Structure formats: C-alpha cells, structure tokens
Amino acid sequence: MDKGRVTYCTDLEKSVIISNFERRGWIQVGPDDEWNFYWSFTQNCRNIFSIENGYRMSDNQIINHFPNHYELSRKDLLVKNIKRYRKELEREGNPLSEKTEIMLPNGQAVTRYLHLDFIPVTYVLPADYNMFVEEYRKSPQSTWIMKPCGKSQGAGIFLINKLSKLKKWSREAKTPLHPQISSKESYVISRYIDNPLLIGGKKFDLRLYVLVTSFRPLKAYLFQHGFCRFCTVKYDTSVTELDNMYVHLTNVSVQKHGGDYNNLHGGKMSIQNFRLYLEGTRGRSVTEKLFADMHWLIVHSLKAVAPVMANDRHCFECYGYDIIIDKTLKPWLVEVNASPSLQSTTHNDRILKYKLIDNIVSVVVPPDGIPDARWNKIPSNEALGDFDVLIDEELIEKDEAPLRGNKFNRYRS
Amino acid sequence: MENIKEETIHHTAMKLAEEIKNLSIYKSFYSDVQKLVSSPSVKKEDFKQTLQQAMKEKGLDTKLRNTVFHWVRTQNKQNKLDPLTSLSKASAQWEKRIHKSLNSMCSDLETSLAKIRSQSEQEELADKWNELSTYSLDLSKYRPVYAPKDFLDVLLTLSGYVPFTKEDEPKWEFAHLPLQVKTLDQLRKIYQEWANGEPLLGVNPNMPSTVPGFATLEAERIGLGERVAVLGYAPVIQEYLKKGSPQCLRAKLWSQVLGADVKQQQIIYFNQLKKNVLEVDLMIDKLIFKDVQLTASNDDQYFVFEDLLYQVMLCFSRDGEAARAAGASALRVAVKGRHAPDCLIAFPPSGVIPFHGFTMYATPFCYLYDDPVQLYFMFRAFYMRYWHRLHYISTHPQGIVSLCLLYERLLEANEPLLWIHFRNININPIRVVFKWLMRAFSGHLPPDQLLLLWDAILGYDCLEILPLLALAILSFRKENIFQVNTLQNVDAVLADLSTISVIPLLQLALMKS
Numbered sequence: 001m002d003k004g005r006v007t008y009c010t011d012l013e014k015s016v017i018i019s020n021f022e023r024r025g026w027i028q029v030g031p032d033d034e035w036n037f038y039w040s041f042t043q044n045c046r047n048i049f050s051i052e053n054g055y056r057m058s059d060n061q062i063i064n065h066f067p068n069h070y071e072l073s074r075k076d077l078l079v080k081n082i083k084r085y086r087k088e089l090e091r092e093g094n095p096l097s098e099k100t101e102i103m104l105p106n107g108q109a110v111t112r113y114l115h116l117d118f119i120p121v122t123y124v125l126p127a128d129y130n131m132f133v134e135e136y137r138k139s140p141q142s143t144w145i146m147k148p149c150g151k152s153q154g155a156g157i158f159l160i161n162k163l164s165k166l167k168k169w170s171r172e173a174k175t176p177l178h179p180q181i182s183s184k185e186s187y188v189i190s191r192y193i194d195n196p197l198l199i200g201g202k203k204f205d206l207r208l209y210v211l212v213t214s215f216r217p218l219k220a221y222l223f224q225h226g227f228c229r230f231c232t233v234k235y236d237t238s239v240t241e242l243d244n245m246y247v248h249l250t251n252v253s254v255q256k257h258g259g260d261y262n263n264l265h266g267g268k269m270s271i272q273n274f275r276l277y278l279e280g281t282r283g284r285s286v287t288e289k290l291f292a293d294m295h296w297l298i299v300h301s302l303k304a305v306a307p308v309m310a311n312d313r314h315c316f317e318c319y320g321y322d323i324i325i326d327k328t329l330k331p332w333l334v335e336v337n338a339s340p341s342l343q344s345t346t347h348n349d350r351i352l353k354y355k356l357i358d359n360i361v362s363v364v365v366p367p368d369g370i371p372d373a374r375w376n377k378i379p380s381n382e383a384l385g386d387f388d389v390l391i392d393e394e395l396i397e398k399d400e401a402p403l404r405g406n407k408f409n410r411y412r413s
Numbered sequence: 414m415e416n417i418k419e420e421t422i423h424h425t426a427m428k429l430a431e432e433i434k435n436l437s438i439y440k441s442f443y444s445d446v447q448k449l450v451s452s453p454s455v456k457k458e459d460f461k462q463t464l465q466q467a468m469k470e471k472g473l474d475t476k477l478r479n480t481v482f483h484w485v486r487t488q489n490k491q492n493k494l495d496p497l498t499s500l501s502k503a504s505a506q507w508e509k510r511i512h513k514s515l516n517s518m519c520s521d522l523e524t525s526l527a528k529i530r531s532q533s534e535q536e537e538l539a540d541k542w543n544e545l546s547t548y549s550l551d552l553s554k555y556r557p558v559y560a561p562k563d564f565l566d567v568l569l570t571l572s573g574y575v576p577f578t579k580e581d582e583p584k585w586e587f588a589h590l591p592l593q594v595k596t597l598d599q600l601r602k603i604y605q606e607w608a609n610g611e612p613l614l615g616v617n618p619n620m621p622s623t624v625p626g627f628a629t630l631e632a633e634r635i636g637l638g639e640r641v642a643v644l645g646y647a648p649v650i651q652e653y654l655k656k657g658s659p660q661c662l663r664a665k666l667w668s669q670v671l672g673a674d675v676k677q678q679q680i681i682y683f684n685q686l687k688k689n690v691l692e693v694d695l696m697i698d699k700l701i702f703k704d705v706q707l708t709a710s711n712d713d714q715y716f717v718f719e720d721l722l723y724q725v726m727l728c729f730s731r732d733g734e735a736a737r738a739a740g741a742s743a744l745r746v747a748v749k750g751r752h753a754p755d756c757l758i759a760f761p762p763s764g765v766i767p768f769h770g771f772t773m774y775a776t777p778f779c780y781l782y783d784d785p786v787q788l789y790f791m792f793r794a795f796y797m798r799y800w801h802r803l804h805y806i807s808t809h810p811q812g813i814v815s816l817c818l819l820y821e822r823l824l825e826a827n828e829p830l831l832w833i834h835f836r837n838i839n840i841n842p843i844r845v846v847f848k849w850l851m852r853a854f855s856g857h858l859p860p861d862q863l864l865l866l867w868d869a870i871l872g873y874d875c876l877e878i879l880p881l882l883a884l885a886i887l888s889f890r891k892e893n894i895f896q897v898n899t900l901q902n903v904d905a906v907l908a909d910l911s912t913i914s915v916i917p918l919l920q921l922a923l924m925k926s
Contacts, residue, residue, distance in 0.1 A: 199718075199783075200717040200720055200783075201544060201720050202717060230716075265711065265712065265716050268713065269713065269714075270713075273859075276780050276860055276861050277779075277780050279660045280660050280780045280781045281780075281783045284635070284659070287661075346713070
C-alpha cells in the first residue's frame with residue numbers, strides 16, 4: 001500500500017480531528033468505502049462488528065473503539081468486572097487481594113481491599129437492592145449518588161441521603177425496586193465521596209486520557225496533559241445544597257449552564273499545575289504517592305476488564321478517566337468514558353485535544369504511516385509524543401520494558 | 414585603620430542592639446533567653462560560654478543571626494531624598510494625577526472614598542469572607558485607575574524629551590537619563606554561578622548528580638535543601654536559592670529568607686487588618702474586587718484561588734507597614750460616619766493605589782501556600798522588598814526606571830540588529846516588554862517557570878534579572894521579530910511565553926559564548 005493513498009473516515013465532523021488527518025495527507029472517504037482509519041461513533045463500531053453485518057475488516061483497517069467497550073464504560077458493568085477481578089485474585093491467593101479493616105466515621109468497622117479499593121462501594125439497582133440496604137444501614141448518615149447506567153454528561157444523576165428518598169424516587173420513576181422485576185433502565189448507587197479534596201475551597205474532578213491498543217497483552221498509554229474540572233459554585237455540604245447540581249457535579253456539560261461559568265478558562269486547571277500546587281503545599285512524597293495511586297487504579301481497572309474485552313487487533317480506544325480525590329489524597333474512580341468529549345471549551349482546550357488526537361494517531365499507526373492491524377504495536381519514543389507508557393505487558397514479558405516512558409515499574413510483577 | 418573599622422563595627426553593634434529592642438520579636442526572644450538563663454545548662458561561673466552554647470542548641474542563636482540579617486537588609490533601603498529632581502517631580506505629578514482620578518471617579522459614582530460600613534453589610538462580608546467570589550457587587554461603573562500602559566507613557570516622558578530634534582534621533586530613549594546601569598559583563602559578575610555554567614535546577618533536574626549518593630540533580634538539591642531548611646539560617650538559604658529550589662521546599666525556604674514566618678503574632682495582625690476591612694468601606698475595595706475579577710479570575714493558572722486572593726488584597730490595602738516600603742505620600746481622607754479627632758485616615762492605609770493587574774503580584778504564591786495568612790505575609794514581604802519598585806518612579810538602581818534603562822542598554826549593546834530593526838519600524842522596544850517588567854512576568858509565564866525566576870530574584874536579591882530575561886526572550890525570537898513591522902505583530906510574536914524555558918535561556922545569555 002502506498003503511503004500517499006491512506007484513507008480515513010470520520011463520524012465526527014470536527015476540525016480538531018479532521019485537521020490531524022488532512023495534515024498527514026490522508027483522503028476522506030465514506031464508511032462504505034475502503035477506509036484505512038475510522039474515527040467512529042460507538043454505535044457504528046458495534047454495527048461493524050455485529051454478526052449480522054458480515055463485514056470483515058482488512059489488515060489495513062483500524063478503528064477507534066473496541067466492540068464491547070461498554071464493559072468498561074457502562075457504570076454497572078465496570079463495577080461488576082472490578083468486583084469479579086478482585087474475587088478472582090482472592091481465590092488465587094494473590095497478595096494484591098489482601099483485605100483490611102477500616103473504621104467508618106461512626107465507629108463501625110468494615111472490610112475493604114487494601115490495594116484494590118479504588119471504587120466507592122457501589123450496587124446495581126434494582127438487582128442489588130437488598131445488598132445496598134444492608135450496607136446503607138451500617139452508616140445511615142451517609143450520602144449516596146444515583147447514576148443511570150447508560151447515560152452520560154451528568155444526565156439523570158441525583159443524590160440521596162435518606163432511604164425514604166430512594167423509595168420516593170422509585171415510586172415516581174415507576175420503577176419498582178423489586179429484584180425479580182428487571183427494568184430497562186438500571187442504575188448504580190455509590191457511596192458518595194463527601195470529603196473531596198478542595199482547592200481554593202472548590203471541588204473538582206480529574207480527567208485523564210488513557211489510550212489502549214491491546215487488552216491481551218495489555219498495552220496502555222497515559223496522556224501527559226489531563227486537567228482538573230472545577231465546580232463554578234462554592235462547595236457546600238448543607239442539605240439544602242443536595243439538589244443544586246451546580247455545586248456537586250463537575251461534568252463540564254452541567255457546569256456550562258451554571259451562572260458563573262467562565263469561557264476563558266472553562267473551570268479547567270492543567271494537571272501539571274495541580275501537581276505543582278500539591279507539591280508546593282503538601283510536599284513531594286504525598287504528591288508522588290497520589291499520582292502513583294492514580295496510575296495503579298487505571299491499570300487495574302483495565303486488567304479487570306481485559307478477560308472479557310473482544311481483543312480485536314483492528315481496534316484501539318482512547319478512554320476518558322474521571323477520578324475524584326478525597327481529603328486524605330486517595331483517588332477514586334468515578335467513571336470511564338469510551339467517547340471522551342472532543343468539544344473545546346477554551347483555547348487551551350482546543351490545543352490539548354488537537355495534540356491528543358495527533359499523538360493517538362502516531363501511537364496506533366505503524367512507523368511507515370500506513371494503518372496495519374498486524375504490526376507489533378510497539379511505538380517508538382518519538383511516536384509516543386506526549387503519551388507515557390502506562391503498561392505494556394508484552395514488553396514486561398520479554399523484560400524489555402523501555403526506560404523512557406515506562407516510569408510505572410510497579411507492574412512488573 | 415583597624416581601629417576605625419573596629420569602631421564602626423562597635424558603633425553599628427550598639428545601634429543594632431538598641432534597635433532590636435524595638436522589634437516585635439524582642440519580647441518573646443528576651444523571655445526565651447531569660448528562661449535559658451534560669452535553666453541548669455547555663456552556669457554562673459562561665460556565664461558567657463554556657464549561655465552562648467545553650468542559645469545555639471535552642472536555635473536562639475540562629476534566630477538572632479536571622480534578625481541581624483534582615484535588619485541589615487532593611488537598612489540599605491532607607492529612603493533618601495531622591496537626587497534627580499526631574500524624577501521626583503514626575504513622581505509627585507503622577508501621584509497627584511492618580512489621586513485626582515480617584516476623586517473624580519468617586520464624585521461621578523456619588524459615593525465616598527471612605528465610610529463606615531453598615532452593620533448588615535459588615536455581617537454579610539464577614540459571612541462570605543472565605544468565598545468573596547460570591548459576594549455580589551455592582552462593579553460595572555468602576556474602572557481600574559490605571560494600567561501598565563498608562564504608567565509606561567508617564568515613564569517615557571521622563572527621558573527629558575527635547576522638542577527640537579533631528580529626524581532620526583529617537584525621542585524616547587531612557588538613555589537620556591543620567592542613571593547608571595550595568596553592562597552584560599557586569600551582570601555576569603553578579604550572576605557568577607550561572608555565568609560559570611554551574612548546574613541549575615531549572616535547566617535539567619534529571620541530569621545525573623555529581624554528588625555521590627544522589628541519582629539526579631533534583632535529588633541532590635532536595636537533599637541539600639532539606640538540610641538548609643532545618644538549619645534555618647537566612648543567608649545560607651539565600652545562597653541556596655541562587656541555583657533554584659525544588660517546589661516541595663520553596664514555601665519554607667522563601668518564608669525563611671524573607672523573615673515572613675507566621676506565628677501567633679502575625680495571625681493576630683492579619684485578623685486586625687480583616688477587622689479594618691469589615692468596619693470601614695474604602696472605595697478602593699471595589700477596585701480590588703474588580704482587579705481580582707478581571708485578572709486572576711480569568712486566568713486559567715489562578716482562577717481557582719480567587720477567594721484567597723480577595724482576602725489577601727483587601728487586607729493588604731489596610732496595612733500601614735506596606736506604606737513604609739514605598740514611601741509614597743498617601744491621600745488623607747475623612748471617613749464618612751466617623752467624627753473628629755480620628756476621622757481622617759490614610760487612603761488607603763497601605764499607600765498603594767492598585768492598578769490593573771496588581772493582583773498578579775500575589776497570585777503565584779497560591780502555588781505555595783493554601784493558608785491565607787501565610788499567603789498574605791509572603792506576598793507582603795515580596796512587595797515590601799521588591800514589587801513596590803516596579804510601579805513607583807525613583808532613581809533606585811532596582812527601580813522600574815533603571816530596569817527600563819538597563820533593558821534598553823542591553824538590547825542596544827547585545828542585539829544591535831534587533832535594536833536597528835525596532836528603530837526602522839518606529840517601535841520603542843520598551844513597549845513590547847514593559848508589561849513583563851512591571852509584573853515581574855506574573856501572568857505571562859506559567860507558574861513553574863515563574864517560580865524558578867523568582868527563586869533567582871530572592872537568591873541574588875535583585876530585580877535586574879527581569880530586563881535580562883526580556884532581552885533573552887527577544888533574542889530567542891528575533892528571527893520572527895525581523896519578519897514583522899507593526900507593534901501588533903511584534904506583540905503577537907511575544908504573546909505566548911508558555912514554551913519558554915526561563916533558566917536555560919538566562920544561563921545561555923550569561924555564559925560567555
């Protein structure tokens with residue numbers, strides 16, 4: 001194949017994507033034509049892989065989603081996979097699954113995983129309703145957050161701090177919380193992180209970009225440029241604020257319509273500045289530990305879904321990881337997005353997203369510039385751009401993990 | 414000869430001993446010494462020796478040394494009458510203009526410069542003190558009193574503009590002023606460590622260390638820095654800062670070198686300032702709110718910290734100690750609602766009328782301190798030692814006028830082609846860098862680079878690095894500057910400094926090629 005005849009197809013008509021392809025001299029074609037690189041919507045990707053379709057991709061075609069990415073991106077399946085992963089490690093007697101006793105603020109002792117406690121206690125509703133109630137009764141003063149499994153951008157999310165409120169919601173939503181009756185719309189209910197780390201008195205969450213080019217062996221790359229998304233209104237724990245979604249939720253889509261949203265900075269602070277701030281005010285070792293914990297969290301969430309992901313060689317995927325950090329500097333995984341927004345809210349944002357796409361392409365396309373599902377998926381240091389190797393199981397296996405980029409040597413065991 | 418020297422030292426020591434008694438730390442220091450004397454470690458038979466030894470062990474020795482260090486530094490700053498009358502005249506005129514502008518703004522808006530706050534307003538302000546970004550004020554009719562551009566225009570008139578000049582003679586050069594500034598070679602002698610090519614933290618923290626036991630330069634600097642921090646002796650810290658400080662140690666080292674540690678006394682002082690803010694409404698408060706909103710709140714590096722900044726800037730305006738540094742003549746106004754005899758106050762007590770961007774002098778400290786009191790005293794210490802020089806007209810060698818002249822001279826001597834280019838396109842070269850100098854690059858460089866630059870200001874205790882950096886940046890981007898010929902386009906070339914590595918650029922300029 002000739003480098004000058006690489007074709008691309010994109011479902012998303014955004015300049016931040018298209019300019020990256022045009023810059024490489026690629027030619028745009030439609031989804032029914034012979035494309036080499038497809039930046040698709042998740043639905044279209046699923047269609048391509050569906051059995052009825054009968055579409056077989058050639059060796060020179062790669063696509064930006066795994067067919068069953070929802071194992072990671074649907075809140076209920078993510079939780080299910082992580083719980084399964086932890087149980088398996090426990091059965092194997094793996095030291096990673098070590099457990100410990102934690103004292104809740106109300107004096108109650110609960111058991112948690114020592115190394116793998118990175119998702120807040122979560123239950124799927126209506127299926128796990130009874131288990132949820134049992135847990136809820138251990139600390140009845142706690143707040144829980146309800147999220148619909150299939151929605152995104154903060155839609156349909158609300159907080160409850162009384163069991164009666166949950167019952168009220170289920171009555172109003174006409175969804176009986178009876179385990180036997182399954183409902184199309186399932187929800188996850190998680191222990192709300194009510195002691196988030198605040199900066200300047202404001203709550204935030206972190207968005208990190210993780211590129212995965214293979215699940216078995218696991219090859220994942222972390223983009224150096226992430227950001228903190230800040231609430232536009234001051235954080236307030238009084239009960240009356242529970243209904244004010246501009247205070248608690250940090251999704252940009254919700255924040256954008258709050259009165260104090262600012263277009264110059266979009267409420268976003270770079271992760272480099274966050275690190276600078278933390279190191280300056282709290283010191284180096286706790287900062288390094290936090291970042292190490294976040295990388296650990298990402299790797300294990302990927303390992304958790306690796307066994308069930310369709311590890312098609314034509315696929316790669318860039319995930320948006322949403323993480324919240326609590327006052328003790330412990331990171332919690334909130335959600336994984338398989339289609340992180342490429343919309344730009346500010347000038348800096350546009351630059352970041354442009355760079356992100358550019359580096360994704362240079363990582364997933366082999367050195368000769370022609371998309372190929374058969375290549376060895378070992379990008380050069382230069383091709384990595386602003387990505388760092390988070391984990392490359394193939395290289396670890398060969399004991400060839402590169403010095404640059406793979407700073408995360410904890411995964412060698 | 415020796416005798417005279419000894420006598421001078423003796424004389425200074427006597428003066429110092431007297432003045433120390435007036436310092437605020439004296440009382441607690443003296444009582445600490447008294448406690449030591451009554452302890453078993455101090456013996457009557459060998460009083461001097463044992464007392465000195467005991468003081469060393471308890472850290473009182475270091476405390477005393479630091480006090481002397483800080484006292485000596487402030488002595489050099491005594492404000493003498495400004496020898497250059499044209500400058501002092503211009504300075505007085507400028508201040509008069511600012512005061513006039515304030516007064517007319519005040520009468521236009523039909524408010525008072527100073528008035529007692531109503532009880533309800535006091536309560537609301539106190540309530541929202543930690544989140545003043547939610548305190549709603551109608552600021553639409555308020556405008557900053559002046560901006561860096563306006564100040565520059567005033568400075569440009571200082572050059573002794575001669576109305577009858579030849580066609581090609583520039584009318585704006587600072588070189589017309591009879592002020593002495595250094596050459597690049599002289600700067601090299603000051604920034605000796607840099608000029609010698611010694612390893613600096615801001616160049617490559619990961620480079621291998623030459624000291625056994627440390628893998629990288631960064632690890633070496635952290636190791637050394639921790640020991641220096643424990644020792645707590647200010648001049649040693651200052652020396653250490655010359656080669657850059659790791660971010661994790663900066664907060665401690667900076668406050669030690671400037672003597673800005675926060676103890677109970679400082680907390681009480683800050684709370685008193687806060688009380689003053691709550692009780693008396695100064696029109697300046699609206700200008701402060703406006704400035705924070707226009708600058709920090711819109712900046713993606715600093716918007717998060719806006720609530721801290723409101724507190725710091727408001728309290729600063731009430732701080733009479735800041736007035737000592739600038740030596741400015743403050744306006745005296747009547748407080749509406751107060752009766753004689755104490756109805757007149759300095760407006761504002763700090764003597765500083767904030768201009769557009771004034772908040773940026775404080776913003777970078779937000780990356781080091783999350784406690785407002787610590788943030789406050791650090792900012793104030795920097796202001797009183799350095800920043801006030803950047804917005805007052807004086808002949809001081811570190812003042813903004815001298816810095817502009819230094820920049821001009823450096824540019825002409827070391828980048829003659831650029832100098833000529835500016836002449837040809839009829840742009841005063843100071844125009845494209847002035848805002849960097851006046852703000853000490855705050856808001857123009859990303860915080861990590863800025864903090865490295867400010868390490869150097871502290872380490873060498875001088876601001877001359879600012880015009881040097883301006884020159885280095887221009888030199889770095891000169892090819893692009895040659896391609897353009899309007900002020901707008903030159904500004905565009907220099908607008909984005911986010912990719913500039915400050916320390917390597919500076920070291921390159923200082924090392925002889």
